[in-house]
Amino acid sequence: MTLNTKLQERSGGACEICGTAGDSLLPYTISPKPEEAQYQVAVCGTCLTKIEADDFTDTHYWRCLEGSIWSETDAVKVLSYRLLSKLEGEEWALEARENAFLDEEQLAWAEAQDRMAAEVAVHLDSFGSVLQAGDNVVLTQNLNVKGTNYIAPKGTMVRKIRLVADNADQIEGKINGDTIVILCKFVKKA
Numbered sequence: 001m002t003l004n005t006k007l008q009e010r011s012g013g014a015c016e017i018c019g020t021a022g023d024s025l026l027p028y029t030i031s032p033k034p035e036e037a038q039y040q041v042a043v044c045g046t047c048l049t050k051i052e053a054d055d056f057t058d059t060h061y062w063r064c065l066e067g068s069i070w071s072e073t074d075a076v077k078v079l080s081y082r083l084l085s086k087l088e089g090e091e092w093a094l095e096a097r098e099n100a101f102l103d104e105e106q107l108a109w110a111e112a113q114d115r116m117a118a119e120v121a122v123h124l125d126s127f128g129s130v131l132q133a134g135d136n137v138v139l140t141q142n143l144n145v146k147g148t149n150y151i152a153p154k155g156t157m158v159r160k161i162r163l164v165a166d167n168a169d170q171i172e173g174k175i176n177g178d179t180i181v182i183l184c185k186f187v188k189k190a
């Protein structure tokens with residue numbers, strides 16, 4: 001993908017993060033925004049590769065963020081803020097992030113990715129194994145099945161479970177033909 005005219009003009013032919021000049025600049029869209037110039041940053045191949053690989057081992061390389069965090073362009077400022085947060089162990093990165101000024105809208109955009117990741121419910125069985133839709137589980141204790149007159153005995157296999165999307169503590173499965181909600185703490189992955 002190539003830079004559109006607006007992004008090319010704004011960047012002045014240089015990476016908006018590290019300042020490297022060149023013709024091989026690429027647009028990087030700051031999620032969760034659409035692919036429009038105002039939500040993109042012109043980055044060099046090195047920055048793009050490191051960002052996409054989540055590679056922040058060369059902390060000296062990322063010292064350029066101390067300057068880019070002060071950009072007048074919202075997208076550059078937001079991306080710089082996110083990248084600085086990946087350099088947690090570096091005193092200079094923490095200081096640059098704390099000293100930067102982001103208004104409420106910019107801060108919400110910068111932290112949107114972390115919020116979205118936190119909202120993804122991870123379902124764990126009683127032993128800490130990650131459960132996924134379609135897994136088979138075994139009950140670890142006898143369970144009273146509400147709305148029926150039976151008890152599901154310990155050791156009952158529940159096949160092809162479904163995850164309750166908004167509650168990481170619950171799954172759905174069929175026992176004796178009835179679809180029921182089961183607490184994850186009462187099952188183990190088969």
